[in-house]
Amino acid sequence: MPRWNKKDRRKPPSAAAPDRPETADDGARPGKEPAGRFRERRRDSRLVEENKVSIELLADGRSAAERTITNALTKDISPGGVRVVTSTLLPVDTLLRMEIVLSGLHRVLRAMGVVRWTRSVYGEGMFESGIEFTQISPEEKLLLLEHTYKKKG
Structure with a gap:
């Protein structure tokens, strides 16, 4: 590696070129998210807790007797x-009905x-799924808001 000399008018090799923007230590590029990090897209704060969940898949064209009911645990x-988390694969875009037993409150949220x-x-046979609520009563939404923020706060 060439040695830098005071008499040498060039900048030392470690100095950044003025026409090139410097990068942050964390790998970020100007105008971009830091490397290895994702921008949070969720609108609501999450509470990490395990609750028992009963899930009924409401597939098109199935009679009530043919509907699949499975048990699961919430992760958040x-x-x-x-x-x-469940042992049943829940296909993306599947409509479902849930009953969630909120821990500590002994209340069932539908x-x-x-x-x-x-x-x-966790290997084969276990699945993790993200489910967006599409219908929830105002009372149960309020109960969930209070439960989430009381536990976090």
């Missing part, structure tokens, strides 16, 4: 939706939702 919950994403976790 917010006024806008819930992340669940809501309709749609599966937004699903991924396999």
Whole structure:
């Protein structure tokens, strides 16, 4: 590596070129998010807790007797939706009805939702899904807001 000399009018090799913007230490580029980080898109604050959930898939054209009911556990919950872990694959865009037992309150929250994403976790046979609430009564939404922010606060 060439050695920098005071008499040498050039800048040392470590100095940034004036026509090139410097990058941040975390790998960020000007106008971009830092490398390895994603911008949070959720509208609501999430509460990480496990609650028992009963899920009924409401697939088109099925009679009430043919509907699938499965049990799950929440990983986190917010006024806008819930992340669940279950042994049943919940296909994206599936409409479903849920009953969530809120821990500590011993209250059952009833809501309709749609599966937004699903991924396999913990090896084969277990799935994690993000569900957005599509129908929830104002009273139950308020209950969920109070539950979420009291536990976080």
